[in-house]
Amino acid sequence: MARLPAPLALLLLAACQAPAPEPESTAVAEPVVETMWEATSSDGVPIAYEAEGSGETAVVLIHGWACDRTYWRHQIEPLLESYQVVTVDLAGHGSSGVERADWTMPAFGEDIKAVVEELGLGRVVLVGHSMGGPAALEAARLLGDRVLGVVAVDALHDVGSRPDPDQWASRMEAYETDFAGSCGQFVRSMFLDTADPEIVESTAMDMCGAPPEVATALMGQFGAYDQAAILGAVEVPVRAINSVVYPTNLEGNRAVAADFDVEVYEGVGHFPMLVIPEELNEMLLEVLAELTAEPA
Numbered sequence: 555m556a557r558l559p560a561p562l563a564l565l566l567l568a569a570c571q572a573p574a575p576e577p578e579s580t581a582v583a584e585p586v587v588e589t590m591w592e593a594t595s596s597d598g599v600p601i602a603y604e605a606e607g608s609g610e611t612a613v614v615l616i617h618g619w620a621c622d623r624t625y626w627r628h629q630i631e632p633l634l635e636s637y638q639v640v641t642v643d644l645a646g647h648g649s650s651g652v653e654r655a656d657w658t659m660p661a662f663g664e665d666i667k668a669v670v671e672e673l674g675l676g677r678v679v680l681v682g683h684s685m686g687g688p689a690a691l692e693a694a695r696l697l698g699d700r701v702l703g704v705v706a707v708d709a710l711h712d713v714g715s716r717p718d719p720d721q722w723a724s725r726m727e728a729y730e731t732d733f734a735g736s737c738g739q740f741v742r743s744m745f746l747d748t749a750d751p752e753i754v755e756s757t758a759m760d761m762c763g764a765p766p767e768v769a770t771a772l773m774g775q776f777g778a779y780d781q782a783a784i785l786g787a788v789e790v791p792v793r794a795i796n797s798v799v800y801p802t803n804l805e806g807n808r809a810v811a812a813d814f815d816v817e818v819y820e821g822v823g824h825f826p827m828l829v830i831p832e833e834l835n836e837m838l839l840e841v842l843a844e845l846t847a848e849p850a
Contacts, residue, residue: 589604589605589606590602590603590604590649591603591604591605591672592650593665593668593669593671593672594668595645595661595664595665595668596661596664596667596668597654597655597661597664598653599645599650599651599652599653599654599665600650600651601642601643601644601645601650601651601665601668601669602623602642602643602648602649602650603623603640603641603642603643603669603672604623604640604641605638605639605640605673606630606634606638606639606640607633607634607637607638607639608638609634609636609637609638610677611637611638611677611678611679611702611846612637612638612639612640612670612673612675612677612678612679613633613637613638613639613640613678613679613681613842614640614641614642614666614669614670614675614678614679614680614681614690614693615629615630615639615640615641615642615681616642616644616666616680616681616682616683616686616689616690616693617641617642617643617644617647617648617683617684617686618682618683618684618685618686618709619684619685619761619769619772619773620647620737620741620761620762620764620769621647621683621684621760621761622643622647622648622649623641623642623643623648624641624648625683625825625827625828626641626683626827628827628828628831628834628835629827629831629834629835629838632835632839633835633838633839633842636839636842637679637842637846638675640669640670640673640675642665642666642669644662644665644666644686644689645657645661645662645665646764646765646768646769646772647764647768650665652765652768654768657768657771657772657775658775659685659688659689659692659775659779659784660692662685662689662692662693663689663691663692663693663695663696664692664693664696665689665693666680666689666690666692666693666697667693667696667697670693670697670700675700676700677700677702677846678697678700678701678702679701679702679703679704679705679842679845679846680693680694680701680703680704680705681704681705681707681838682704682705682706682707682709683706683707683708683709683825683827684707684708684709684824685709685772685776686706686707686709687704687706687707687709687710687794688709688710688779688781688784690704690705690706691704691710691781691784691785691787691788691792692784694788694790695784695787695788701790702790702791702845702846703790703791703792703793703845703846704788704790704791704792704793705792705793705794705795705838705841705842705845706792706793706794706795706796707794707795707796707826707827707834707838708795708796708797708800708824708825708826709794709796710781710785710792710794710796710802710807710814711794711796711800711801711802711803712801712802712803712806712807713781713782713785713803713806713807713810714781714782714803714806714807714809714810715803716777717776717777719777722777725773726770726773726774726777729766729769729770729773730770733762733766733769733770734762734766737758737761737762737764737769738758738762741754741757741758741761741762742754742758744823744824744825745757745823745824745825745829746799746821746822746823748821749822749823749829750829753825753828753829757825757828782810785807785810785811785814786810786811788811790813791813791814791815791845792811792813792814792815793814793815793816793817793841793844793845794807794814794815794816794817795816795817795818795819795826795834795837795838795841796816796817796818796819797818797819797820797822797823797824797826798818798819798820799822799823799824800824802816802818804816817837817840817841819833819834819837
């Protein structure tokens with residue numbers, strides 16, 4: 555989630571040096587293309603996003619807890635062949651604002667809605683990884699007929715389950731006491747032993763560099779969040795692409811939302827977009843083709 559600082563040292567060095575004059579050139583300098591914009595969420599927080607392509611349907615990619623829009627970097631180019639692609643930094647993440655009173659899933663739904671409305675998108679599929687899954691459902695509830703479907707990536711495994719209150723209280727105490735240590739242990743545990751160590755460590759370093767007050771507040775509200783209620787409130791198809799490591803309760807989820815289905819991937823933990831991007835892209839494109847197909 556770390557923001558890249560402006561290369562100030564390089565700029566100062568260039569300004570202090572006096573290069574020898576060069577022959578005049580008639581070449582026209584390439585324009586600088588700005589790809590990041592901001593929308594304003596319902597509570598006034600600026601929400602950073604990027605948008606590429608011009609397909610009839612937009613795919614909005616939503617990151618998980620303590621991540622940012624760059625976690626979808628391997629998915630953008632393959633999706634652009636058929637869709638407009640939008641990546642969002644939810645409030646408190648990446649380049650978006652951090653001044654928010656209540657860190658909740660409904661507030662994240664408002665963030666996504668603000669971006670969709672800013673771009674004037676009429677046909678969207680919302681794709682959310684981990685925490686981004688329920689955030690996508692919250693946005694789908696707000697956006698109504700604009701949404702063709704929701705795709706959860708390693709999320710919505712068992713919407714009827716709730717964590718044990720005592721265990722959750724213990725976890726929260728650990729995060730409040732030692733955020734970096736608890737976060738690092740948590741992130742690394744979501745990778746399998748076969749994952750590339752460089753991906754594991756860079757992900758842990760990035761996620762655990764999140765603002766502790768934001769990440770901890772979000773972690774705290776997960777324990778009471780009712781995923782079943784929001785899944786049941788959304789009247790669009792919901793598809794999950796989930797790891798077999800965390801079993802999906804297909805029948806339990808379908809009892810809440812009949813138009814729910816799941817595809818599974820094997821041998822990988824919680825971050826398929828980083829560890830097996832090509833395989834995830836194939837699965838994602840198949841699901842998107844189903845959700846965006848015109849009725850027969």
